[in-house]
Amino acid sequence: MLPTFHKLFIKSISKETPQAVSIQFEIPSHLQNDFAFIAGQYLMIQWYNGEKTVYRAYSIAASPYANEIQITVKSVSEGDFSHFANTSLQVGDFLEVSLPQGNFTLQTVMGQSKNYLALATGSGITPIYAMIQAVLESEPQSRFGLIYGNTHPDHTIFKSQLDALQIKYPEQFTVQYVYSQYTDEQIRQGRIDSDLIGLALQHKFGLYEWDTFYICGQETFKEESVEALISHGYQLEQIHCEWFSKPKK
Numbered sequence: 001m002l003p004t005f006h007k008l009f010i011k012s013i014s015k016e017t018p019q020a021v022s023i024q025f026e027i028p029s030h031l032q033n034d035f036a037f038i039a040g041q042y043l044m045i046q047w048y049n050g051e052k053t054v055y056r057a058y059s060i061a062a063s064p065y066a067n068e069i070q071i072t073v074k075s076v077s078e079g080d081f082s083h084f085a086n087t088s089l090q091v092g093d094f095l096e097v098s099l100p101q102g103n104f105t106l107q108t109v110m111g112q113s114k115n116y117l118a119l120a121t122g123s124g125i126t127p128i129y130a131m132i133q134a135v136l137e138s139e140p141q142s143r144f145g146l147i148y149g150n151t152h153p154d155h156t157i158f159k160s161q162l163d164a165l166q167i168k169y170p171e172q173f174t175v176q177y178v179y180s181q182y183t184d185e186q187i188r189q190g191r192i193d194s195d196l197i198g199l200a201l202q203h204k205f206g207l208y209e210w211d212t213f214y215i216c217g218q219e220t221f222k223e224e225s226v227e228a229l230i231s232h233g234y235q236l237e238q239i240h241c242e243w244f245s246k247p248k249k
Contacts, residue, residue, distance in 0.1 A: 002055070005046045005096040006031060008069075013091055016157045020074040020123065021086050022061060025097060027069055037100035038107055039064050039134040040127040040214070040242075043071060044098035049080045056081050059126040059216075060100060061158075063133035072157060074123040104242035106131040106214065113141035117210040119192060119225045121149040122157070124216035127242065129158050131214060136169050143171075145205045149178040149192040149217070176204050192221060194228040201232055210234070215241045 008025040016022055027035045042059045058071035073085040089095075104127060106116070116135060118128045125148060135144045150156045156177065165173050180191050190196065201210075213234065215225045222241050229239055 002046075003044055003098040003101065005044070005098055007094045008097045010089065010091055010093050010095065013089060016072060017074075017155050019086065019155065020072055020157050021089075022070055022072045023085065023089065023095075024062075024068055024070045025095070034099055035069055037064055037069075038105040039130040040105040041100040041102040042127070043069070043100060045071075045081065046096035046098075047081050047084070049084070054081055059102075059130070061126040061129050063130060063137055065134065065137050072123065072126050074157070102242075104214075104216070104240060106134060106212075106240075108134045108138040110138055111141070112139050114139070114211045115143045115145075115208045116212050116214065117145040117147070117205060118214040119147045119197070119217070119221075120215070121192060121217035121221050124218075124242075125157050126216075128214060128216055129161070132162075132165065132173065136165060136172055140172070143208060144173050145208075145210070146173075146175040147178065147192060147197065147200055147205075148175055149180070149221075151181045152179055153177070153182060174204065176200055192217075193224055194231070197225060197228040198232060211238065213239045215239065 008027065010023055011026040012024040014022045037060055040059070042057045045056045045058060047054055058073060060069060061072045062068050062070040073082050075082045075086040118131065120128045128146065132144050132146065135142050153159060162175050166175060178190065178192050178196065213229055215222050226239055226241065230236060
């Protein structure tokens with residue numbers, strides 16, 4: 001059963017990478033409470049491509065404390081809406097948007113002290129980015145680590161924002177970038193696999209015992225990451241996963 005959709009005004013569009021844009025919606029005052037969300041939730045977009053109506057799910061890439069709703073859309077091959085969003089969508093247009101939904105969430109608690117570690121690849125960063133902001137803003141005693149894989153720095157969604165967060169919260173937030181098509185002596189080259197996760201847990205993220213893990217990316221990446229964490233003594237109950245796929249039409 002499809003959710004109810006609301007026609008929302010687009011108030012800003014920003015280019016994140018050559019293949020990805022962030023879209024910020026204006027939420028009418030009478031819908032503000034309905035659009036309240038938990039970090040990690042997503043929105044459904046209903047869009048008519050000229051021949052048929054298609055539905056796409058996009059994680060909310062904003063802090064739940066920021067009083068804004070934003071999604072980030074990466075253009076993919078054969079992705080009619082993603083291509084439209086990256087090439088033709090404009091400020092002032094409207095999109096049909098559902099209320100927030102989904103169970104891949106991080107509910108922060110004021111005064112709580114926990115250690116969170118996330119693993120993400122590509123556009124899988126979008127729900128993780130919301131979680132990072134939520135923790136840094138509302139749980140000053142907590143820490144957040146991120147292992148984030150991409151092909152190249154220029155294709156890394158939210159890189160400048162993540163770098164800024166490391167500077168602003170040096171005791172709370174640490175990110176390790178991993179690039180498959182870029183070489184730098186201070187940055188890991190390759191892909192996020194069991195060996196790399198093991199090294200990260202021993203070295204860069206070895207000072208702390210991590211309470212909870214969040215994983216978002218391709219299915220194979222998710223499976224390998226779960227297996228690697230379990231092999232290092234963590235429990236399945238500590239690991240939360242989500243990956244992007246085309247929702248059923």
